[in-house]
Amino acid sequence: MSDKKSQQLWTGRFSEATDAFVQAFTASEHFDRRLYRQDIRGSKAHARMLKAVGVLTDDECRAICDGLDGIQADIEAGRFEWSPALEDVHMNIEKALTDRIGEAGKKLHTGRSRNDQIATDVRLFLREEIDAVIHQLRRLQQGLVSLAAREAETILPGFTHLQVAQPITFGHHMLAWYEMLVRDEQRMNECRARVNVMPLGSAALAGTSFPIDRGLTCDELAFDRPSDNSLDAVSDRDFAIEFCSAAALTMTHLSRMAEELVLWASPLFGFVDLPDRFCTGSSIMPQKKNPDVAELVRGKAARVQGTLTAMLTLMKGQPLAYNRDNQEDKEPLFEAVDAVRDSLTAFADMVPNLSVIRERCYAAAREGFATATDLADYLVRHGVAFRDAHEIVGRSVRYAQERGVDLAELSLDELRQFSDAIGEDVFEVLTLEGSVAARNHLGGTAPEQVRLQIEKAKKRFS
Ligand code: ARG
Numbered sequence: 443m444s445d446k447k448s449q450q451l452w453t454g455r456f457s458e459a460t461d462a463f464v465q466a467f468t469a470s471e472h473f474d475r476r477l478y479r480q481d482i483r484g485s486k487a488h489a490r491m492l493k494a495v496g497v498l499t500d501d502e503c504r505a506i507c508d509g510l511d512g513i514q515a516d517i518e519a520g521r522f523e524w525s526p527a528l529e530d531v532h533m534n535i536e537k538a539l540t541d542r543i544g545e546a547g548k549k550l551h552t553g554r555s556r557n558d559q560i561a562t563d564v565r566l567f568l569r570e571e572i573d574a575v576i577h578q579l580r581r582l583q584q585g586l587v588s589l590a591a592r593e594a595e596t597i598l599p600g601f602t603h604l605q606v607a608q609p610i611t612f613g614h615h616m617l618a619w620y621e622m623l624v625r626d627e628q629r630m631n632e633c634r635a636r637v638n639v640m641p642l643g644s645a646a647l648a649g650t651s652f653p654i655d656r657g658l659t660c661d662e663l664a665f666d667r668p669s670d671n672s673l674d675a676v677s678d679r680d681f682a683i684e685f686c687s688a689a690a691l692t693m694t695h696l697s698r699m700a701e702e703l704v705l706w707a708s709p710l711f712g713f714v715d716l717p718d719r720f721c722t723g724s725s726i727m728p729q730k731k732n733p734d735v736a737e738l739v740r741g742k743a744a745r746v747q748g749t750l751t752a753m754l755t756l757m758k759g760q761p762l763a764y765n766r767d768n769q770e771d772k773e774p775l776f777e778a779v780d781a782v783r784d785s786l787t788a789f790a791d792m793v794p795n796l797s798v799i800r801e802r803c804y805a806a807a808r809e810g811f812a813t814a815t816d817l818a819d820y821l822v823r824h825g826v827a828f829r830d831a832h833e834i835v836g837r838s839v840r841y842a843q844e845r846g847v848d849l850a851e852l853s854l855d856e857l858r859q860f861s862d863a864i865g866e867d868v869f870e871v872l873t874l875e876g877s878v879a880a881r882n883h884l885g886g887t888a889p890e891q892v893r894l895q896i897e898k899a900k901k902r903f904s
Contacts, residue, residue: 450528465527469529471530476772477531480566484562484642491659491662497653498549506549508543522538555644555676557676562640564771583902584794588794593612593613595611597609597610597611597878599807609874613892614892626695633681637684640656643672645672645676656668674762677764685778686750687750692782693781700736701740714796714798715797716731720788735789742784752774756770756774811839811849813850813877815835819831838852841859
């Protein structure tokens with residue numbers, strides 16, 4: 443027997459050592475070592491359960507748990523020697539355990555398989571990561587609400603088709619972002635509920651002949667319940683796909699915010715100034731201040747969408763139960779977890795600290811005939827049918843445009859050329875302040891509504 447062969451834990455039925463390339467090709471230890479804490483936690487719970495049902499003695503269980511604690515300390519101190527010949531995180535730890543405590547170590551794997559073990563590890567891991575993602579989501583939500591409070595009355599142009607449409611309040615815009623993130627949080631919570639089911643005890647695929655007590659391991663690992671079907675529990679990764687889907691949607695939202703921040707921070711818009719500490723300069727153009735963090739968040743959205751495609755495609759051709767294909771779920775999942783958590787963290791730090799250049803926002807809203815709809819609505823209130831009002835205002839806009847002025851800058855006589863329904867009071871609706879204040883109903887952009895929504899949001903955080 444070669445050295446290599448003797449390291450592996452399943453060589454009994456093999457007559458030759460694994461091909462060196464195959465060994466490297468099948469190894470996952472270099473990425474799944476990230477699950478060492480969950481793997482050790484699951485193993486300790488399993489050992490304690492085996493003791494409780496009489497499969498392990500007290501001494502064996504104690505040796506196993508102490509040994510696993512020692513291994514965890516070694517890993518965390520950087521003293522642990524990972525070996526690709528031992529394939530994955532599970533066998534690296536199990537082999538180290540046996541090296542450390544002898545015979546008892548060999549009994550740990552009684553009544554389980556790496557198939558239920560990895561499914562358990564990934565669920566424990568994802569549960570923690572979802573909590574971290576939710577924490578960052580809520581930090582960003584709170585930041586947006588405080589920015590909305592600061593800028594509840596600030597006027598900026600609202601766009602459709604990226605053409606100036608109607609004046610809105612900056613606070614209202616921030617609360618639109620906030621709403622997206624509230625739904626993202628709901629999706630994460632719903633995903634968490636389906637993640638939090640325990641596969642351990644399913645063993646390889648059919649369960650085990652040992653008298654296991656899944657209630658014990660379930661309580662110790664704080665899962666909501668043990669899974670009801672062993673074939674399903676070891677094989678499906680729908681919970682991870684669901685996470686990637688929720689993460690992809692969150693990233694899509696962050697990417698849309700990023701896009702607006704990039705535009706707004708451009709001197710051509712000049713609506714906001716991003717804190718210097720979140721921007722970088724150019725190696726050649728001294729005047730540049732680039733919104734790289736926002737751009738990277740927009741870029742990482744692509745990466746996370748890729749993980750969803752990878753995970754869906756990974757699953758679709760698999761017959762029941764476990765297949766090694768599932769080893770390919772780890773890297774995309776880790777990628778999605780890291781990208782969404784880091785992007786949220788970056789935005790939670792950056793966005794509430796941007797400064798709004800109020801004069802620029804205001805000037806932009808004045809330039810684009812943003813109160814044209816208000817003039818049409820005014821005409822309707824004075825007896826003109828909406829279609830006719832639309833036509834009248836369209837002609838007024840063309841007239842103002844030719845003279846290079848805003849509607850509010852036309853004289854009453856000039857406006858009355860287009861309709862004699864127009865009176866002196868028209869100028870109240872042509873101001874930006876009047877326009878936003880008039881949209882004072884649930885969901886509208888009026889500062890008063892923004893403040894009501896802020897109060898509602900604050901209740902979620904108390
Ligand atoms: N590394 C494997 C995975 O990530 C662990 C389970 C391996 N099971 C097996 N029978 N080869 O899915």
